[in-house]
Amino acid sequence: MVGYKNYENTRLHIKNKIVNVDQYNGHTHERKQLLDILKRTTDSGESNSALLIGPPGVGKTTLVNSILKELQEDKKFNSSAVLVRLHGLIHTDDRLALKAITSRMNLDNAINGKVFGSFAENLSFLLACLQTGQRETSKSVLFILEEFDLFCSHHNQTLLYNLFDVSQSAQTPICVIGITHRLDVIELFEKRVKSRFSHRQIFLFSTHGDDIAIPSINQRIDRISNFLLLTNNNDFSSTYFAQWNKNIKQLMKDKKFICSMQRLLDISENEEITKNIMMLAVSKLNVEKPKISADDIEDELNIFEKDDLVQTVQDLSVLELCLLIAMKHHSEIYDLQPFNFEMILTRYNKFINANSNVQNVQRSVVLKAFEHIQNVELIAPTGTVMSRLQKEYQLFKLLITSQQITEAIKTMNGLPTEVIQWAGSSLA
Numbered sequence: 440m441v442g443y444k445n446y447e448n449t450r451l452h453i454k455n456k457i458v459n460v461d462q463y464n465g466h467t468h469e470r471k472q473l474l475d476i477l478k479r480t481t482d483s484g485e486s487n488s489a490l491l492i493g494p495p496g497v498g499k500t501t502l503v504n505s506i507l508k509e510l511q512e513d514k515k516f517n518s519s520a521v522l523v524r525l526h527g528l529i530h531t532d533d534r535l536a537l538k539a540i541t542s543r544m545n546l547d548n549a550i551n552g553k554v555f556g557s558f559a560e561n562l563s564f565l566l567a568c569l570q571t572g573q574r575e576t577s578k579s580v581l582f583i584l585e586e587f588d589l590f591c592s593h594h595n596q597t598l599l600y601n602l603f604d605v606s607q608s609a610q611t612p613i614c615v616i617g618i619t620h621r622l623d624v625i626e627l628f629e630k631r632v633k634s635r636f637s638h639r640q641i642f643l644f645s646t647h648g649d650d651i652a653i654p655s656i657n658q659r660i661d662r663i664s665n666f667l668l669l670t671n672n673n674d675f676s677s678t679y680f681a682q683w684n685k686n687i688k689q690l691m692k693d694k695k696f697i698c699s700m701q702r703l704l705d706i707s708e709n710e711e712i713t714k715n716i717m718m719l720a721v722s723k724l725n726v727e728k729p730k731i732s733a734d735d736i737e738d739e740l741n742i743f744e745k746d747d748l749v750q751t752v753q754d755l756s757v758l759e760l761c762l763l764i765a766m767k768h769h770s771e772i773y774d775l776q777p778f779n780f781e782m783i784l785t786r787y788n789k790f791i792n793a794n795s796n797v798q799n800v801q802r803s804v805v806l807k808a809f810e811h812i813q814n815v816e817l818i819a820p821t822g823t824v825m826s827r828l829q830k831e832y833q834l835f836k837l838l839i840t841s842q843q844i845t846e847a848i849k850t851m852n853g854l855p856t857e858v859i860q861w862a863g864s865s866l867a
Contacts (some may be wrong), residue, residue: 446724448674449683451722453666466502469641473616474506476639480579480614481520486606488615488636489585490620493643496709499618502643503583520579527589533558533598535589541565542582558597559604566611579612587617593625599628603635640685659713663700664691666717667731671790686730695733699740706744716740748839751815752847756860758800759808760848761787763817764862767841777821777834780809794857806831 467720469491478486493499510516523543530536537558546568566580582602584590590599602615621627628636651744667687669680690696703713720735752763765786770780791799812818848854848862 445675445679446726449669449724450721452669452671452674466498466643467688469643470502470506472504472526472852474509477506477510477581477614480612481516482579484579484612486608486612486614487639488603488606488617490617490619490624491641491643492619492624495620496707496711497643498710499586499620499643501598503616503618507581507583520580520581524583525585525590527584527586531589533593536593536598537561544568559601562601562605566605566613579614581631581692582613584615584617588621588624588627590617591624596629596632599639600632600635603632605635606637607635610697618662656697656704659700659704659710660691660697661853662710663713663717664688666714667721683730690731690733693733696736699733699737703740712743716743746843746846748817748843749847751817752839752844753851755812755815756808757854758805758855759812760851761790761797761858762805762808762812763839763844764858765790766818766837767844767862768864770837771841776836777836779834780806780831783809783824790861794861797855797857 447799461759473489473491474490476487477646480487491499491503507522510520514766521544523540525536525539540562546565592594592597602613604612605611605631606615617624625633625640627637665688667690668684671677677684679714700713716739720731723735724731724862752760755763762783765783768779769782769786784802787805791797813835817837817839819838821834821836845862848859
């Protein structure tokens with residue numbers, strides 16, 4: 440039982456270290472900009488709005504979290520400000536967003552039983568509840584909207600309109616920070632929303648000025664070591680604590696582990712992926728498997744690198760695979776030109792006639808196989824499906840590369856020799 444508790448505490452300890460960011464390295468100029476915007480709201484009661492824009496994995500959310508952590512270390516913050524976090528993938532409409540805002544402000548009781556005619560009236564009431572009569576002593580509200588571009592798809596963009604409208608008025612001081620990867624997000628705004636937005640945009644890039652966002656392998660290993668080493672002996676037995684840290688230090692020097700981390704760094708600079716792989720390895724620990732090995736990390740990396748399209752091809756029947764090979768040859772011969780069922784059937788029949796060992800099937804069965812390939816999204820129509828056009832003549836394009844098809848066939852067992860040879864043939 441003691442051993443099991445050690446592993447549970449290890450998982451929790453490492454998870455907390457990974458999730459809670461104590462410091463943020465890089466993008467010092469952008470960090471200063473964003474911190475200044477938020478402080479002007481919390482300290483001076485100045486309303487603001489801004490967008491934080493950058494590619495996935497560059498550190499937008501991590502940057503915001505580190506700034507919020509710094510602000511929350513000030514004892515006055517909790518009494519003078521309210522933090523409301525919304526996510527475009529979770530709060531998919533204004534009703535859900537308003538419910539979350541009410542909950543974050545702890546105003547569920549205040550709004551209970553009251554009927555409002557519009558979203559604007561509801562939001563205005565919530566903000567009014569935080570006012571104390573003087574602008575200087577009113578609680579400020581920080582709105583952090585992740586996946587900000589998804590809020591632009593809400594009906595009439597009512598949420599964004601009202602938030603930006605309040606940020607331009609002399610009501611409760613609020614700050615709206617949108618986090619998105621879309622460079623064209625401003626173009627998604629309706630005219631009335633765009634007119635109320637401050638047009639303040641902060642861009643994060645992989646490299647900026649003197650900041651180095653692309654880590655070296657040694658920097659990445661040091662970061663992983665900080666995540667995995669236990670730092671609080673109170674939750675663990677002294678023997679377990681010492682043994683765990685000793686194993687982690689040995690792992691950091693393991694050549695196989697270092698090669699795996701270099702391989703991962705070559706694939707992606709995103710530290711979040713590295714954290715996820717570490718957490719997956721840690722989550723599988725138990726009494727029978729007490730420590731992480733380089734093989735565990737490599738196994739998780741292999742799963743991460745696995746190509747879903749290759750797996751889909753490997754799940755096809757022999758007939759469906761033959762049709763896919765016919766599509767592959769057509770694309771190679773005609774330089775990725777679209778094809779229809781009749782073209783592929785002709786090529787498939789040519790292969791069948793040249794190989795008596797391969798069983799012939801009815802046309803209707805071949806058509807069903809073709810439709811299944813479309814259903815698993817290995818092919819797609821090139822344009823709008825025309826109702827008057829017979830489905831046999833609808834044009835399609837291949838959504839998988841010749842290399843992926845070849846890779847899938849190499850690792851498949853039990854395929855007829857003729858099919859394997861046809862797949863590798865340059866003559867089709």
